[in-house]
Amino acid sequence: MIDTSDTIGINAELAPNNLVRIGRMFRPEFIEGAKDCRYAVLTPNDPLDLLHDLRVAVARRITKTAANPDSQLKGYPIPTDESLKAFSAGEICTDPKLAVLAAHVDMIASEPSKASAQHLSDLQTVGFSVPQIIALSELCAYVCFQIRLVHGLSLLETHHE
Known part of the structure; x- marks a missing residue:
């Protein structure tokens, strides 16, 4: 059985005996790799002064772009700081x-093709360092x-019902 740290499986809400869920168990390296990436972007060894609450708030904000945003929030706790709570919402x-x-x-999250050097410069202007911008970019990419992936798995589940 997939453990509770498999947030992709949890967010996909795959039924216990679902063929997609069973199929995923044959590729544990994919499940473990995704978990390792998640831990690396949310709780890195060197957080670069990017608090965990900020990282979770960024992740929660990105999930708002999903087709079913509430299904993507499992594993991302609500930040305790009020401004980050509003940001995450x-x-x-x-x-x-x-x-x-x-x-x-x-x-x-919604139009990545519009990203430009100016956006990175804007982040630096308000105080984010280059390493912090890279870490935030990795977090955005992971979420x-x-x-x-959750959307794709849910489509496979729908197709196999």
Whole structure:
């Protein structure tokens, strides 16, 4: 059985005896690889002064772009900080640093082809370092990957019912 740290399987809401879920168990390296990536972007050895609450808030905000956003939130706790809670809910941010980050995250999640050097410069202007921007980019990439994989698995489940 897939353990509870398999947030992709949990978010896909695959039934216990579903063929897709059973099939995934034949490729444990994929499940473990995805879990390792998740831990690396949410709880890295060197967090680069990007608090866990901020990382979770970014992940939760990205899930708002999913077709069924509430199904993507399992494994991403609600931040305790009020401004990060609002940020994670997709609300407009009054804090300038969070506002620039929100605009960047929203663009990456919904229209990544619009990304430009100016967006990265904007993040630096409000105080994010290059290593932090890279870490945030990795986080965005992972959450977008999770959304697409969960959607694909749910389509396979629907097809096999």
